[in-house]
Amino acid sequence: MLLLGIDVGTSSIKVSVVDAQTQKTVASAQYPETESAITTLQPGWAEQSPDMWWQHVQQALKTCNQSGKYNPQDIAAIGIAYQMHGLVLVDKDQNLLRDSIIWCDSRAVEIGEQAFNAIGHDKCLSHLLNSPGNFTASKLAWVKQNEPEVYAKIDKIMLPGDYIAMKLSGEITTSVSALSEGVFFDFVNNTISKDIINHYGFSESFFPPIQPVFSNHGGVLPSVAQQLGLKAGIPIAYKAGDQPNNALSLNVLNPGEVAATAGTSGVIYGVSDELTYDPQSRVNTFAHVNYTEQQKSLGVLLCINGTGSLYRWTKNLFGAAVSYQQMNSEAAKIPLGSDGLRILPFGNGAERMLNNELIGVHFHHIDLNLHTQAHIFRAVQEGIASAFRYGVDIMRENGMNPTVIRAGKANLFLSNLFAQTFVNATGIPVELYNNDGSVGAALGAGIGAGIFASPQEAFRQMQPLQLIEPNNDAFEPVYQEWKGLLLKQLSISE
Structure with missing residues (x-):
């Protein structure tokens, strides 16, 4: 069937x-x-x-x-x-x-x-x-x-x-x-x-x-x-x-479980059984797929609009001949911190986690004698990872403290560099799985049609491909400098 x-x-x-x-x-x-x-x-x-x-x-x-x-x-x-x-x-x-x-x-x-x-x-x-x-x-x-x-x-x-x-x-x-x-x-x-x-x-x-x-x-x-x-x-x-x-x-259906994706937008999505909300509405709460009036299952969603969309823009900027795989390979040759280059990845509409500010993408500290396209490729990934860290800290403020994040090995998570940078930036291990949205929708159809007796049955074959754990804390100074640039830009936008 x-x-x-x-x-x-x-x-x-x-x-x-x-x-x-x-x-x-x-x-x-x-x-x-x-x-x-x-x-x-x-x-x-x-x-x-x-x-x-x-x-x-x-x-x-x-x-x-x-x-x-x-x-x-x-x-x-x-x-x-x-x-x-x-x-x-x-x-x-x-x-x-x-x-x-x-x-x-x-x-x-x-x-x-x-x-x-x-x-x-x-x-x-x-x-x-x-x-x-x-x-x-x-x-x-x-x-x-x-x-x-x-x-x-x-x-x-x-x-x-x-x-x-x-x-x-x-x-x-x-x-x-x-x-x-x-x-x-x-x-x-x-x-x-x-x-x-x-x-x-x-x-x-x-x-x-x-x-x-x-x-x-x-x-x-x-x-x-x-x-x-x-x-x-x-x-x-x-x-x-x-x-x-x-x-x-x-298979993120129970309270405390957390998923991530880094496609066109970047998202952290955690499950809660409480009617929780962020007082500033920087993260958002919606009914999860298994929500009922009797069993309130809620998804707490942090969204960053400009993740994969920024990486796509960067690819297009340097010409169609550059593949994502080549971008990732070149970025990996650049040292952590991109030799000082910092990028704020917010150019795809108003960002809810920034109180609906539309601040655009910003490149900081470009050195015309030092920085190459490879530096930009790495700085984009580091900027996106920093944006995730900024958002995860907001989720922590609201009582969600994930100990592991599950993600599909797709989009930006295809980059080993990005995956490790994400983990080092957030301090949270990531389990990578071989899945995507269309497969999830197919399995959801099996649940809805009664072909599977329960969601657990639909995912009984699911096994992680890889566990990525933090391997150093050297990214913290990079993040703190990035955060200072973001806060300065937000104060200018007010």
């Missing part, structure tokens, strides 16, 4: 077909091979076309099917992971009304801050576990204020994964986890937030039916099944944001 996982990323779509019995990947494909475009109509804005996502999903699945390694008719359930916080709007005929305002778009920061003040900081933090900030609810309020002709046609609002599920099945659903990541959910009253609805003047009819993350979110339409080589009616049995899904894929 086979399971299909679809990961709707910012850079590309990845699909994987997994054997339910062995939990092994049978085949996978990614589309496009180059990174998907982000439309930036104004500084700080970021949009993508949901139709582009759907086209890329179809192409990736067709490529995967063409591998000949499995019979697509044997796929029994589908799971979807997706980039979080994006706003997708459709009318009553399920037609798109505009491009999606995606997670790293900063246009609604001021709107969210006004809501935070109007509703009240204590009320927002105790009920929503977050400030409205720059999340989906505030993006919808921006559309209401600035595009009234679009707003007037809205029938349903969705997150990116909901749109792909709708294209597959014709049905639209949501979950408590999805509502919480949009900051639409009241954790105290266990309902859609009346405070958010009333403050922004939204209609509750905008929200699809609420279902558990692990449940039937619709069956594949006959016309779509024929086009994609699937069986009609296959259930979409799981939908989750990319970071809760990454945690699931690493």
Whole structure:
């Protein structure tokens, strides 16, 4: 029996077909091979076309099917992971009304801050576990204020994964986890937030039916099944944001367990069983994939917008002929501390852990007679690791003290240098696993369809590839200098 996982990323779509019995990947494909475009109509804005996502999903699945390694008719359930916080709007005929305002778009920061003040900081933090900030609810309020002709046609609002599920099945659903990541959910009253609805003047009819993350979110339409080589009616049995899904894929489900990822953005995601929040909303709390009213499982999320996106920008700056592997190899030849070069990696939208400041990327202490492209490659990795350390210290302030972090051996964690620098910067060992978001989504589908009796059964074959432990404390002076530069830049931005 086979399971299909679809990961709707910012850079590309990845699909994987997994054997339910062995939990092994049978085949996978990614589309496009180059990174998907982000439309930036104004500084700080970021949009993508949901139709582009759907086209890329179809192409990736067709490529995967063409591998000949499995019979697509044997796929029994589908799971979807997706980039979080994006706003997708459709009318009553399920037609798109505009491009999606995606997670790293900063246009609604001021709107969210006004809501935070109007509703009240204590009320927002105790009920929503977050400030409205720059999340989906505030993006919808921006559309209401600035595009009234679009707003007037809205029938349903969705997150990116909901749109792909709708294209597959014709049905639209949501979950408590999805509502919480949009900051639409009241954790105290266990309902859609009346405070958010009333403050922004939204209609509750905008929200699809609420279902558990692990449940039937619709069956594949006959016309779509024929086009994609699937069986009609296959259930979409799981939908989750990319970071809760990454945690699931690493079997991070219990209080105290922590996952990390360093893709387009960098994330530390820890599980708690308490309705916890950061008073400054620098880290955010959402319902985890296994949240229920009776068993409150929450994901505490630290996000750094500009991690892999900065490394990609650096690669493009030096030309397409330079591969990531070459960058990592060159960086490893440079001594720790990059001969004084320091980089602040914050150029991909307003950073929540910096109180929604948009400070940009900054290069410090460039010596034109000393520093080479290899120094920049290393300084970028050290700057990203320092940003993670800064965020981990915020999580420690809020009572989360991880003793080990699980991560997939992917993206920046493919670099041995980065992985060791991350561990030395944070002081926390890292277990690396051979997994990714699309595989996690496939296993989530197996849980939701009842093919696995429990999440534990879905991950019974999972074993770490590598344990990386701190091997020296020489990075601490580098971090403290980096932190001083960051604090100075933040004071200039105030």
